[in-house]
Amino acid sequence: MRPTALITGASRGLGAAIARELAPTHDLLLGARRPESLQPILAELPDAVGWPADLTDHDAVAAAVAVAGIERLDVLVHNAGAVELGPVAETPADMWRRMFEVNVVAVAELTRLLLPALREANGHVVLINSGAGIRANAGWGPYAASKFALRAFGDTLRLEELALRVTSIHPGRIDTDMQRDIITTEGGEYDPDQFLRAGTVAAAVRAAIETPRDGHPTEVILRPIGR
Numbered sequence: 001m002r003p004t005a006l007i008t009g010a011s012r013g014l015g016a017a018i019a020r021e022l023a024p025t026h027d028l029l030l031g032a033r034r035p036e037s038l039q040p041i042l043a044e045l046p047d048a049v050g051w052p053a054d055l056t057d058h059d060a061v062a063a064a065v066a067v068a069g070i071e072r073l074d075v076l077v078h079n080a081g082a083v084e085l086g087p088v089a090e091t092p093a094d095m096w097r098r099m100f101e102v103n104v105v106a107v108a109e110l111t112r113l114l115l116p117a118l119r120e121a122n123g124h125v126v127l128i129n130s131g132a133g134i135r136a137n138a139g140w141g142p143y144a145a146s147k148f149a150l151r152a153f154g155d156t157l158r159l160e161e162l163a164l165r166v167t168s169i170h171p172g173r174i175d176t177d178m179q180r181d182i183i184t185t186e187g188g189e190y191d192p193d194q195f196l197r198a199g200t201v202a203a204a205v206r207a208a209i210e211t212p213r214d215g216h217p218t219e220v221i222l223r224p225i226g227r
Helices: 013-022 035-044 058-068 093-121 141-160 177-186 198-210
Strands: 004-007 027-032 049-052 075-078 124-128 165-171 219-222
Touching: 004 013, 013 027, 013 035, 013 075, 013 198, 027 035, 035 049, 049 058, 058 093, 075 093, 093 124, 093 141, 124 141, 124 198, 141 165, 165 198, 198 219
Parallel strands: 004 027, 004 075, 027 049, 075 124, 124 165, 165 219
Antiparallel strands: none
């Protein structure tokens, strides 16, 4: 029986790259907020199954988990996330709440709902974190704080659920549509050669998952060459 993986934020960018990387070896559930956004990746990977849900709507997430009937889950990849930038002096409370709701609370709640299925498989939880989860920079306060919190969540889960493996992936900047938006916000020129390829990070995710069971890859840090 092939292992099953659920990937959130799988409609494009890094999430879609992870889906492509795992498709040869895993049965895939691909998450996104809207069903229509999954159509391109599902057309590309016809054996995958869409799992649309707004991860910040906890009742909807619980219903989606129940409808999917997930009794055994080998891999859970938390890729969905959001980023908003701004200095502390100009950052209202709502922005802090949004960053934590999407990047931390939604992750914790989905993990909680799927823990029985993960325990059944002695599964693997992969948290797509960020370099900002290790070092905060000016203007990145709410996002970095949420990613520091996500790292703490992973550390806690790893100590509480000893039968599971929990890996935090900390990539530097990745060549994605989200990165283009960030560079626009920062007022810079976009040069994709300065950033990691999504496929490179996806390959690191696969390598962590394929690490033999006697090893526990707790953290993976990737930076673009020369940076």
